[in-house]
Amino acid sequence: MGTLTLPDGVPLWIDDRGQGRPLLLLQGLQFPAGYFWQKNLEALAARHRVITLDLRGQGLSGKGSHGHSIAQCADDLAHVIAALDLHDLCLGGVAFGGMVVLDYLQRHGAGRLRSLWLSEMTPRLTNAEGWAHPTFGDFPPEAGAGFAAGVRADRTAALGGFLLGCFATTPDADTLAEMTRQTWLTPTDAVADLIDDMVKPDSRAMLAGISLPTLLIYGRRNNPVMPGEVGRWMAERIPDATLVELPDAGHSPFWDDPAGFNTALGDFAARH
Secondary structure, three states, X not given: OEEEEOOOOOEEEEEEEOOOOEEEEEOOOOOOHHHHOOOOHHHHHOOOEEEEEOOOOOOOOOOOOOOOXXXXXXXXXXXXXXXXXXXXXXXXXXXXXXXXXXXXXXHHOOOOEXXXXXXXXXXXXXXEOOEOOOHHXXXXXXXXXXXXXXXXXXXXXXXXXXXXXXXXXXXXXXXXXXXXXXXXXXXXXXXXXXXXXHOOOOOHHHHHHOOOOEXXXXXXXXXXOOOOOHHXXXXXXXXXXXXXXXXXXXXXXXXXXXXXXXXXXXXXXXXX
């Protein structure tokens, strides 16, 4: 574990462990990496070199009043990949982390990558004409903007129910309390700014142009956040996609079914 300082002086918390072909994991919004990946790191690092990090403003990384956007996160990720001199990288993320990965691919290309993995993310969060898979099953664009405003006004009220909906089985009270404490390591302004930015991208058109082998991991049980068939929809459009659906997992397959998640990702990273 350590820190890597970005060109503008912001320190990023980084964990780099294991040996072998590199595998980089980007977690969902709010959570510090060390907590988010606690059920996955040991198993994955037994087979691969595994890099995790907290993006700027989040978790244990440096805080500030600027740079809370997907584009800035993608640029910061590019700096990390270059600073660690990573090549033949299997790069991916869950939810928000997956959105950053796709933006990285658009902004910086695939030159240092050998494969991608994406879990519980969508190329478009909100409703649109011809789009059958919005987040929550129905998420008007104006509701997305209102969500960010709600977080600024009362973060606990706005995000408490969302956290409960992320798991196939509701965690016990002590675990939920610790999860909530961990999310508060990320300031409210950063969370709200990033949510406001997350409702804007539409990456549907780029999927057919992804030339890398791509693993898609989605949960199928009690998943109100991604209730549709977005994983299958993406698998039909990314040319070299492999879809793994975990029947006992919800929106957090890395937590709900860590054995299934670790096997799927570890095996894929070994092959690609």
